[in-house]
Amino acid sequence: MDLRYWLEEAVASNEAWSSGFGRLREHPSLKVDDARFAAAFATFSERLKDNYPFFHPRYAGQMLKPPHPAAVVGYLATMLINPNNHALDGGPATAEMEREAVQQLATMFGYDTHLGHLTTSGTVANLEALFVARELHPGKGVAYSTEAHYTHGRMCGVLGVEGHAVPVDDRGRMDLDALEELLRTGRVGTVVLTAGTTALGAVEPVDEALALRERYGVRIHVDAAYGGFFTLLAGAEGPAGLPAAPWRAIGQCDSIVVDPHKHGLQPYGCGAVLFRDPSVGRFYLHDSPYTYFTSDDLHLGEISLECSRAGAAAAALWLTFQLLPPTPDGLGQALAAGRRAALRWADLIEKSEHLELYQPPELDIVGYFALTEPLTLSRVDAASARILQAGMTDPVDPVFLSTLRVGAGRLTARHPKLTADADGARILRSVLMKPESESYVDHLHARVEELARA
Incomplete structure (x- = not known):
């Protein structure tokens, strides 16, 4: 894929579309001559070199890799328009792309019904999942393993709910015996299980924990921010295949978080939260006197705690999924x-x-x-x-x-x-x-x- 060619096509496409509304002369307040731009850009490009080579396989440090060229082109082409996916008023085309891409994520996990949207990060996505959990189980705490991402403890503090760190086994997975002992106290309303811990990629026993949900009436939220896309390898043949049971069980859980800006080949920030029960949208209800005026259809801002969200992120994910869908063969x-x-x-x-x-x-x-x-x-x-x-x-x-x-x-x-x-x-x-x-x-x-x- 010739990235330079498609970037030029993105700019040309935007110019062709925007010219239909009439050419505008640059306002004096925004005018910058090329010489000044060249000087600033020279400094800028030199400072960008103070980075590690995240794009290269010699970089095997943190969870960083470059976005796919399709994501770069999709993001840039849309950024030139700069839609806001809070409401259809601000991003009609990209809101529809977001719905389609989120549907593909829900299908990947095995959800038959869902309510979901993209977020700016896995942290915000987990915050939303725990917010809904709090509303459904008021006064009850949240349990997560000691190897879970630290965001869960922090978000419990933000939401004013009690957080419970559960010990792990020798593989770094939540100890279900310790969890059940905690659940017997009646203090927990939601259990967070991690599908791919950020330390070593441990996959917690989601399938085994489902019995505890039925026994104690708790919600199960799966933080699959890092490992979620590995569900595509569940039961696959060959050395790369993964045990199917934990991954298949995710589709029976109450909510899921996944980060397309990790294995989904997207730029930062692009997270996603999915709920199995669409009726939880009632907890997001609010009124805005100056938006939501172009359609009676559900606006994405009506099912999100965030307001402004980059339509470019949805466009980049949608375009990438057209070429590399979230399927085993993609x-x-x-x-x-x-x-x-x-x-x-x-x-x-x-x-x-x-x-x-x-x-x-x-x-x-x-x-x-x-x-x-x-x-x-x-x-x-x-x-x-x-x-x-x-x-x-x-x-x-x-x-x-x-x-x-x-x-x-x-x-x-x-x-x-x-x-x-x-x-x-x-x-x-x-x-x-x-x-x-x-x-x-x-x-x-x-x-x-x-x-x-x-």
Whole structure:
């Protein structure tokens, strides 16, 4: 795909459309000559270089990757018009695109009915899910695992509800026995389960938790912000396939959050919240005396806590889904590549004399640490910090990783040969969410092993 060509087409399309309303001379208050623009742009473009190469597979640090060219073109073409998807008055075309794209997300998860919309982030999407949960279970708290994203604890504070952190098992998944003990107290109205924790990509047992919902009358909200699109690999054949049960169960849960700006190949910010029961829209009811005047149909602003939202984000997602739909044969192929890369790296680490795998990857995140002498937590921590810094600053062949702090109890339980001379240690963490990582992972491993050997 020739990105430059399609960007030029986007600009030309906007000019052709806008000229039908009559040409406007630039207002003096907005006029900037090319010389001034050139000087500012030179400084701007130079400052942008103070970034990591998120686009390249040598970057395996945080959950960052470039948007698909279709998303870039769709966003730019729409940004030139700048619609607001709060109301049909501000974005009639992109509101319809948003509905269609959200329907595809709902279908991907197995929802027969739904109410949903895009948000500016997974954080806001989770806030909305917990807001609805509070309205349905007033006075009741929210339970989430200690490995859940920290946003849930923060949003409980925002909403004024009690948050309960539930311990996890040795794989970093919510301990359902501990959860049931909490549910017996009657203090919890909603349980948050994470499909792909942000630390190591652990998938919590959504299928097993459904029985607790029926037993205790709680809601189940699935935070699939990171891992949601991996439902496309549920039950798939080959090494990239995932156990079907937890993913199929998501379609029976009460609400779901997923972030297309992660595995959906979208730019920031593009999150989404879905509710299985459309009647929860009643909690969003409000009145605006100057919007919602062009149609009696439901406006997206009437089912969202946010007001102004970029129509360009909906357009970018819609255009991407036209080319790479959220199906096993579409986006699923990109996720399968990252999953295979993680499995390949895990296999290389298990055969290494200098690195040790922390735990097998469930999705596309690999955790590991350097084997040191002596094998103590403090030495492991120092080695992780050194490898991270040395990899980023190598002027010839850099590699970009991240670290994850793990408590002494979990580290030594999984790796008894480690001596606990500290309360925890940083291990190395690699996110292989770019499909190009599949062809680059051997080089990544060789570089990290080289740094560990040093």
